[in-house]
Amino acid sequence: MTLSRAHVEDVPPVASVHAGLGARLSLGGAAGDAAEFRDRVRALIRERVAPLLPDAEDARRFPREAVAAFGSAGLFHERWTGGRHGDLGRSVLLSEEMGRAGLGGIGIGVGLHLEAALPLLYRFGRTDLAKDALERGLSGTAVCCVATSEKDVGSDLSAVGAELRRDGTGWRVRGTKWFVSPGAAADLVLVLCRAEDGPAVVLVERDGVEVVKRLRTAGMRGLETARLSIDAHVPDEAVVARPGHGLSALLAGLMYERLAISAQIMGTLDLALTLAATHLRRRRQFGRPLVDHQALRLRLADLVSEVTITRRGLYGTVTELDAGAPVTVCDIAGIKAVAGRLGERVASECLQFFGGSGYLEDETPLARLWRDLRVCRIGGGTDEMMLEIVARGVRGDARLYEEWVERG
Template identity: 30%
Template sequence: MNFEHTEERRMLADTLDRFVAQQYGFEVRNRIAASSRGFSPDMWGQFAELGVIGALFGEDDGGFGGAGFDIAVVFESLGRGLVLEPLLGSAVLAGSAIAHAGSNDQKAQLAGIIDGSVIATLAHDEPDTHYELARVQTTARRDGEGWVLDGAKAVVPHGEHANLFVISARTVGAVDDERGISLFLVPAGVAGLSVLGMPTMDGGRVAELRLDGVRLDAHALLGEEGGGYATLEHAVGRGVLALCAEAVGAMEAAKAATLDYLRTRKQFGVPIGSFQALQHRMADLLLEIEQARSAVINAAAALDAPRIARERALSAAKTSIGRIGTLVAEECIQLHGGIGMTWELPLAHYAKRLVMIDHQLGDEDHHLERYITLGRVAA
């Protein structure tokens, strides 16, 4: 199999890398992280103009990409720059759900997501979900021809500034049944919906949602009633791939910074990179990063494969990224010494982001168990 990117993907990666390096430097990123929004509307608009959002959608949905390797190319570049803009929540999670299950009228919302005028997000996780995709306690009951939603959602990406929510709710079944989960398109500001925003440790922002008798019309239902689990799995799978690719980009940046430090920091009159013990540690780290890259390539290639093969490849990649990302964060900081922990050095921020990626959309332990379980199903 040829794993070389197409010319179009290479051009996209070069353009995005250049833009991030020139316009999204560390000081700019820190100012954005400290802002009340947690992202820059101006930068968001520029990413849209560059076609970055459109690259995450297929041609049928108004984009020009949407394949696994398109997601990987975009998010690896974003990872190198620790980009904070809501591409994961809006384009990948919410956008993929709408593209997968939406009616023609609902898919009309994708144009606004692609041009950056609409920020959407997926509100699925709940306070005691613990990564289990089928565990949904928020309820939706019929009220005439419409619906009434009650419940709570947690850790919603950029929820306080989203224009549109894709919210999961249970219409029938037990709290952890795969069947009986429905998805709804909910506009921001609807009566009964309260949003509480908060910062994350790595510079982003999330929100808690409270739904108290939120009334929706019949057209708010996304896809079939009770059939939302497949759409959730589709969207979250693409999100897992995006996070894994972002982690590889962050690892590459951390590796480059550490190599530069080992070549310039001197002790006993020589660069510390000449010490054999540190060379061995760095060589081990380079091998681990290449293993992480291979896992992402495998997951990207399997994104359109049958369900079991696809989900196992995604969980395998997320398991590898969780372990290797933590290792890279720890080793790079240790090889820098005490300066590696300082706020002023970008490395500390890369380390925090790698740790956070492990906990988004399922950590290492969760995906390892899932990989084993899916293997038993396949057998």
């Protein structure tokens, strides 16, 4: 983008620029182009989902009406129509729009339903029970979630203690899961547990789950994260990933979750940056708009540049994955780590542009966006775990090293 003059007045709103980038994403199926899909998502959020946010934040409850709204509009079906990955372009645009609407915990909850739980059923559910659960999730008549972490088990999922044992004609699932979102609102829980032959993923209905504690999170207050006690008898059909294959199935699902989290971060940053850019134009100090002060103007430009480049990296990765290119877990982990850290920093800087009013939750949304984004460095895999995955994929080149370093 070339600026015709020093001021930012001639530049389109940040969100408009980034929406233009989104139009380049490839969408599958016959439901129209990216701009048309984005418009439908945006209208549905404005009319049916965003009005749920104040009560969800105040009551710390995840509104199942949000899942029902997207599902009944057919958006979940469109996302999971197509090949192995469904329609990744729709995944990104849907996630971005939830972030751009500032949905916070509602957006993340819908994302976990759509991009963490449903992929397991879509890719690995082969029984009639699993297919029925998938259809309930896609139609929005059931809220789905994944339960993995435990008291002493976070990133090391191979150490789960929840047990899966043979019990008559079926299986007995027992264990306590520590951080489950949106666990207190879920109708169907996909539980990572340990069987004699290795980790498995099992589908448990609501009547086999007890909410032990609703957790008071710093942000994402509408997400309804909970500690769950699970004690259920399930049939063979409820085993989505059989013993020994649970971790590989879960890791496949995490790929979509991490991309969706990154996309929601990008959408949220569009909102924060657009509000900040507008404020710098409107707010006057020392007789002139804040945007006339070079230090503020260049800080904003730096933040917009970083977000734009990160978004292009996300779009490129999704496009390559959709085309069958060799995208690795290292690539996706790297995007998630970069997006998570960038999100927290950019939201903090945008809050700073507003001064005192930015810190007041009853005057601007910046404080809420800031605390909401903080969890993105933890959920779906911590920064440290993501960077460890990236580090494992970094390889040297002995021949190149010898040519350039040891040639003497």
